[in-house]
Every structure is written in structure tokens, then in C-alpha cells.
Amino acid sequence: MLVFLARRVVAGVVLIIAVSAVTFTLIYSDGERIARLILGPDADQAAVVQRAQELGLNEPLVVQFFVWFGKVLNGDLGRSLSDHRPVLETLTSRVPVTLALVGLTLLVTLIFAVVIGLYSAYKGGWVDSGLRTFGVFGFATPHFLIAIGLVVLFALNLKLLPATGYIPPTKSLGGWTLSLVLPVTALAVGTIASASQQVRGAVLDVMKQDYIRTLRSRGIPLRAVYLRHALKNASAPGLTTLGMQFVGLLGGAVVIEQVFALPGIGSLVIASALKSDIPVIMGTVLFLVVVVVVVNIVVDLAIAWANPRSRN
Amino acid sequence: MNQPAAPLLRVENLEVEYRKAGWRKPANRVLHGVSLDIREGETLGLVGESGSGKTTLGRSILGLVPVASGQILYAGRDITHARRRDRRALAKEIQVVFQDPYSSLNPSLLVSDILSEPLRAAGISGTESRKRVRELLDRVGMPADASERYPVEFSGGQRQRIAIARALALEPRLIICDEPVSALDLSTQARVLDLLIDIQERTGVSLLVISHDLSVVRAVCHRVAVMFKGEIVEQGSTSSVIDNPTQTYTKKLLLAAPVSDPDEQRQRREARRLLAEAEPAL
């Protein structure tokens, strides 16, 4: 088990370095342009060239990358070009928001998808068809459109929930929950729609297996067959998709934060992109890759628990 | 007195191993120095249980599995490590009939396409191959209109006949039959085996029949080789191996298969019990 974990961690580290390297190469390929961004569009060419020299932006990319990575390992992700705050500080202040959004969405998705998927598989017939149709629609509608629809409905017309803004839990737990209801719903609807179909498919596949019939021949009640055997065997493919969903959710969160004006990583990235605030973008990419790698390792461990055959 | 003719196929000290995925896992040796001969017009049976290496031996003769050491000589030529191009030329000499008639025929191709595939690969023209396809279907006792149907429309026995027809297309001198009747019903098994015997007597083709079922081999093969854990433990004419086995494993194999006479079966059971007591190691 330990070997399994070690191999995954090493692979993860390699991935982190590779992704950062590629992103770095993309972004820092034109050193002069970056210097110009710092000094502003009106600065004269000589000053730009000099600043590029000072910042070491003309060195070979490999060298620049190692310098940057070295600083990263010391906890220094550079400073924002716009407000000059350390990138790390900005990130850590915004992480809880995105984490709350994505985390709650995953939790809600997990619960609903399993319940709906199981029920759909168990009942069949009209229930199944109806849920499947919901699945198609929910899946096909982009979540920012669902978000907009929710804003129009609940905030504009019914005036029940706040349309924008975020209240930290430290200030008011109730306010925090309310400010997250619409964003989480927007993200979750589509994710539940597709995840529940995956669960349904996985459960149906398991129920077709020979060993299910043999289990029933021993007098094990159908409820136990579904809840214990089908679920455990279906969870391995389910967990795999969950891992992929997570990455997608991070992307979706970007847009949702914009719609609901949540001060998370997503809105940070967009604002930085529009300002060409490169250190922030690099820092965010790195941070997100680490998060994704960690989550994938956790998911792999969970799959190993659910599917003993994959533990070699 | 004539000199005995050189064998059509000679296998000498063949060693085959499977590498497992991963860098440092040791290779799994599946064949330990196997040697055998097949002469022209002869059927050799290869009998063994799972893990005996019989299928691997067949596949290595066909070039589907790489060989670690040893030699395979066909008509005097060394084909052990033949390259793909040479293998393609061998298609006219050595052919195969696989066990599973359900997956050895591509379900999305018409029977005529399946049968003409080896012919087209050998460069035979369209009209000529169509004629041959009709002849082949006739030779295996299938109706001519079978060529415009899909494999899924036929029974297991019929599909196996189509597979045999495909093997005969290029008029090979040696056909490897890997469990040719194992997936078939009892009443069909006998008919397909009769077909194989008939084809051999008419065309003089040599057959290597691989089977886990001694009774199949008994019905069809002139000689038998018994395999266990990658080695040949006994070989000889069918009647001598089956009526007078010398090796314990052969005896065990023979006694393990039940016969359809209750009294005889009881005796066989008793004999098996005595054998197990006498030689518990096996």
C-alpha cells in the first residue's frame, strides 16, 4: 500500500513540474512584453529593455524556470503586478471561498447522484425515463446559464436570496450559507445530472453480473444486494468520474464566481487575465495543479479500497 | 527399407516466456524445452490442462508469440524468429482454427469477406477468390448462400465450419487446431471432428490438435503428446498412450475423465483413488 502511495506521489510531483514548466514557457516566452506590462504602455523602449534585463527576463527560459521554481519551494510566488501584494497571500485569502464552493458542490453532488442513480436503477420504468430526461437537460445546459436563470428567478423576481456577494462564515454562518446556495445549486445541477447517470449505469452493469444472482440465491435480501454489493462494486468507476468531475468543477467555478461576484480563485484569475497580471496567473496555475494532484491521489486511494484487484 | 521421411514440422527444445508488465518483474517461463515432430498427413494431439503450455506452443508455431530459445523448423526451414514479411509468406503453409467460433469470426463482416480475406492477402483476384469461396463452403458442407450472411446468423457448429473453410483457403500443409470443438455441443462435436478427419484423408494436410479433452484427441489423432507445466511428459501413438500409459500424470488424466457407463465409472473412480494414494505428490 505504501509503495502504491509513493508511486502516485512521485508521479504527481513529476506532473506538477511538467505542467508548471509548460505554462511557464508559454507565458514567459516573450520577456520584453512582460517588462512592458510592468512599466505600462507608454514607457519608452530603452526603459523596457533595461527593466527586462534587471528582472532577468532575457535569460534562457530553463534558467528562469529554475529560478522561479526555487523561489516557489521557499514559499515565494512573486508579487502581483497590479497591487504588489505577495501572490501567496492573495491566493490563501481567496482559497477558502473557492474551496467552500467546490467542496459543497461535490458533497451535494455525491449525495444526490448516488441517491438518484440508485433509485433510477432500482425502479426502472417511468421513474428511470423521467430522471434520464432530467439528466439530459441538466447536463446540456451550461451552468452559467443555470446560474443566470437562478439569479433571475430567485434574486430578481422572488427576491429571496442574494444575487451577488459573499459573507465569510466567521462573520455570519447563516449569511455564508445563503450566499452560497445559488452558486452551489448552479454548479451542482449539471454535475448531479451527469453523475447520477454514471451511477445508474454502473449499478445496472453490476446488477447484470453473475455474482449478483449467486448472492441472491443465498437468500440475501435485494436491499442488501443494492446497498452493499452493487454500491461497492459500482463505486470504483464512480470514483474515477468523480476525480474528473473535480477538475471540471474547478473550471466551472471560475465562471460561477464571476456571475455571483464571489471573491474566490476563479474571479481572481479572470481579473488577473484582463490585467495581464502574470505572477498571479503562474501562481494560480501551480496552486491548482497541486490541488488536482492531491485530490487525484485521494481518489486513487479510495478506488483501491473499493476495488481490491487494482491494489497491486 | 525406406528412410523415414523428414518431418513437416519439427520443434526442438522450445522455451517461451511471458514478460509481466512492469520493469523488474521476473519473466514467467511457460514452455521448458519442448520438442516434437509432425509428419506429412499426420495428426498430432497435444493434451493438457490449463497452464500446461499447449496453447502457447500452438501460438508460437504460428508466430503469434515470441520464442526465447530453441527452434521451430518447417519443411527444413528455421521459422523460429521469422519476420512479419516471411510470416505472411508462411500463410500459404501453416493455418489455424481457433476454439471460439464466436470471436474468431469478425461479426461485422460477411462470410464471403471473411473467407476471401486470406485469398486477397495472397494476391488472388476477385473473380478467382469468389470461385474459391464457393468451393470452400462446399468442402465443409455449408450451403452456397452462406457467403452472403453474417456469422451471427449461424450456430456454433456452422461457424466452426466457416472457420475451417477459412483455414483451408490457401491450401496449407499444416493446420493448428486450438480446441476446435470445445465450445460446441456434444452432437456437433462428433460431426466437426469427422469433417477434420475427412479433410485430412482427402488432402493429406497435417493437423496439430490442441485439446484438454482426451476423448477428442483419441478420436482424431494418430499420435498424442501429453503436456504438464510446460513440458511434454509422454508421447506416442494414440493407442499406446491411452491404453498403456507409462507416466503417472497421463494415468491421472485418463482416469479423471468420467465415462458414460456407471459400472465402468465406478471402477475408474476406484482406480483413481488407488493412484492418488500410491502417488500423492502429483
Added chain:
Amino acid sequence: MSGELGLATTPDIPTFIRQGALRRLVKMPTVWVAAIILTTVVFYSFFGAILAPFNPNVTKLDLVNIAPFQSEYLLGGDRAGRDILSRLMFATANTIGGALIAVSVAVAIGVTIGLMAGYYGRTFDAVGAWLSNLIQAVPGMIVLIAVFVVVGPSTVVSMIVVGILIAPAYFRLVRNVVISVRNELYVDAAKVSGLSDIRIMSRHIFVVVRAPIIIEMAYIAGIALVIQAALEFIGLGSPETPTWGGMLQDSFNALYISPLAILWPSLSIVLTVLAFVFLSNAVRDTLGDPRSSGGAARKATITSAVFKGSSAIGDTTAFLAVRDLSIAYPLSKDSSRTVVNKVSLEVNRGEVLGLVGESGSGKTQTAFAILGLLPPEAIVASGRIVFDGQPLLGLAEKKLNQLRGSEIAYVPQEPMSNLDPAFTVGQQFGFAMRKKLGLSKAESRVRALALLARVNINEPERVFDYYPHQLSGGMAQRVLIAIAVSCDPKLLIADEPTTALDVTVQAEVLDLLRDLQQERSMALILVTHNFGVVADICDRVAVMKDGEIVETGDTRTIMKKPEHPYTRLLLDSVLDNVPMRAPLDPAEEVSV
């Protein structure tokens, strides 16, 4: 679409195209809806610029934020006083063009590498898989934003990147399909037939791969469209040309002033994406096997004919009696196929009955009917089954469950696929015994270990903690037998229990079954196609052909003096009775 790049693969892609697929496709209503929407969209992407009533950039100050249907601007005016309808039309080309670019790139990269990785394996596969993981490690939106920073707003570049981001999904799909085909025997046969690699790939592999690729393309077009709209919505689209996402952003910012304006770009996006998804789903559903319907909990249908009349069978004292059992499966709305036709049989206490037949004889179906484990599609058209005085057909599931395991037990044919792979051997013993016998965990363990020893498994303690994939075929079958007898059933139904095993193991397992049967005085129904097995262990035998019992009787009588021509045919086909082949050269009679 949810998780956009996280979920680019539809599950269960069929590979083999069923006949009549096209016919079924055009009958589906969703396909027509999708076709209409997509044709309209494509039409406007070509002619939108010409047909638009107004220039998309022309502003009219008096029509700023005007509501729809109130002026010459049919769908209303936006924040800058431009005609929404015209802008929508103009933007169509941009949208569809972008999706096209993304799909082309994804297919070109993903399919090529997937084909090579699947067919040649090894390094190609390793490199491809690693690249896939790399690309999928960062959320797509972030990558696109990073690209925006470097390159600035450009639909073409963004969509190329989207194509690259989606390519791993195609890679995995194609690679998996190719690998599944590569291992098929017909590919081996093609190699032996002398086909070159290229011939094999185009003939056998491409045929199988093209259906999934086509299905996936519609799907991916939808995803690309959504991503493009999302990018434009957050402000990263090109500012000059009108785009659907950009219009969405505009109208969102003016939401409180003119709420209806947001409807039009939203509808355009949703309807187009829906059309793609409908199309993709419809093609998938018609190409492959019909989707399995849910409701596995549903039991086989038992017709009212079964319930009419008494369910007791008065004229017998047999332990288990089956009378006139008929089972059918529906083929279409009006026709069905009968697989078991008025079958009657009896088993006495402690007796072994052999049920012999070839494939399609209905022997396994009869066995499942006794256990109440027929699939939900099955229809029991007539018959009665009485076990120890208790009628079985139509019995409530709860009562049946009480009988299963402790009164009637089942040993399946294929050992490896009949053990739950997610639980250890010991746990599987526990599920049965603790529920049925009310044992504690410790007691159940003791009993299980004793049973494992009884079925001649070495080191029962070790095997107790093994998972099924760690067992050999013979061991797995012994475990299955041990679990089956663990709650002391009085009737055991064994369906070809030795067929999947090696010959020497078969003999041992048969010995085991015989011993257990005699020790515990169990009645045993042994389904088999092998007369040797019948001769070895059965007291009586019933021969089945095409769903009917053609002959029943005492084993010895049937074997030596069969009456029915089919029984005689079967016995004649037994290879033991066929003449042995003489050696080629009569001189060699000596074995080596």
C-alpha cells in the same frame, strides 16, 4: 455542460453497428428536433451575415435597451442600441466555426495517437497516457485564460487549445476500443492469414472504431460551444465581432434594466447544445444494443394461468416436484419464444437427479425457475413447483429469500465470475451465515474455516482473507460449494459445476459433491451436458431437448437401454464410444 472538460466521454459506446440502425434513427422524435435546430443554425452560419436586417455594429440611441416586439428591432435592442437579432445571426458563424475547429483538432490528435497506442502498445501507449494525464491535470478554463494572457483574444487559437484539451478523451476512447479488438481471435486469424498491419487496422479495427468516433463528435461539438460561450461571457472573447457569449455578458450586465434581453442568447446556446446532445444520444442508442432498462428488482412475470387452479400437486410425495412448467421470452410486441415447454420432473430426498441436454435445451432455465431467479423479461406461462409441500411459483420475494440458502442452495458454473470481487472469502461466508443462522462474527468465522477445510482447501485461515482474484478456478469453485452448503440446505441445485474446470480438478470437485451429498443427505439436481458426470454421480436422469423432457429414468437403464431417439443420438455422440484413430505407421505402437 457540467464539468465541461471533465466529462467528455459518454459511457457505453457501442462498437458494433446493428442492422437497420439508420431506419431506427429517423423514427426518433429527438432526432427530428435536433435536425431542425442544427439545420437552422448551420443555415444562419452561412447566410446570417446577408440575411440580418441591420448592421450588427450600428447603434441607435433611441433604441437602447428597448424591449422586444416594440420596434423595428424584433428581439429588442442591447445596451449600446444595437439590434439583438442581427447580432445573433452574425454571431452564428463564429460559434459554429469555433466548434468545428475544436472538434477537428480533437479528432486529429486524439484518434491518431489513440489508434497507435491501442495497436502498437508499449511506448506509444505509455507516452500517450502520460500526455493525457498532463493535459487533464489543469482545469481547462485556467489553461484558456493563460493562453489569453499570452496571445490575446482570438477565437481560432482558443478553439485550437480547446481541441487539444479534449483530445485526451478521444485518445482514451479510441485506445480502449482498439485494445479490446486487438485481443480478439479474429485479429489473430487475420495475422495468420497473412494480412499486413495496415490491412488489419483498416479492415478490422477501423470498422469498430468509427461508430464511437462519430457519436463522440456531436457531443464534443456541444462541449466546445459551451466553453467558447463561457470564455466570451467572462470577457475573454474578441471585443469587435458579435458573439453569443459576449451578448450574454452584455445582457447580464444590463439584467436589471432590460431582463428579457438575456433570453435570446441563452436560448440560442441552450438549444444548439441540446441539439448536439440529443443527436449524440440518439445515435448511440440506435447503433448499439438497446440500453438496459432499470428495474432489476422486477421479477419474472408469472401469468394468471399459473395462479388459477390449485398450486398443490396432489399426486406425488416427492421432495421437489415440477409440473408442466413453461417459460417464454418476448421477441417483439406480439411474439415470444418458448424456452421451456411443459416440463415435469421430481426429486426425492437425498436423491441425485441429472438434468442433461445441449445448449438451448432449457435445463438452466428450469433450474433458475426453481430458485425464483429468472430475469425480469421471462414469462412463466404455466406450471407448478412444489418444494417440501410449499408452492414456489408466485411466492413473495421475502418468503423465497427465507428458503434460499437454508433450504435450497445453488452452485454456479463459472467460479471466477460468481464471487463478489469487492469482498473477501470470509466476508462472503459471513453475509450468508450471519443473516440466515443468526451467528455472531466469531461463530461464523469458526464455521467457515471448518467448511473450507472440509472442501479440501489448504490453509483455510489464509484463504479466509483472500479476495476472489487471488484464488485459482478450482479453489474458487470449492469456496462456492462451501458457501452453498454452509446453511445446511436440503436441496442443492448445481448448474454445470465442473464444466469450467480442468479435468483433474473436475474429478476432485465431483468427488467432493458426491461426498457432501451423501453426508448431508441433500437432494441434488445436477445440470450437465456430460454423460460421464451423470454416470458418476446421478441416481436418475432426465434428458432435455428444445425445452422439453424427452426421457426420464434410472441412470443405469437410460445409459444402457435408451428409448428415445434423441437420447440414443446423444449417447452415440459421446466421444468415448467413437473408434480410436490408428497410427499412421502401424509399426509405431510404443510410447516414449
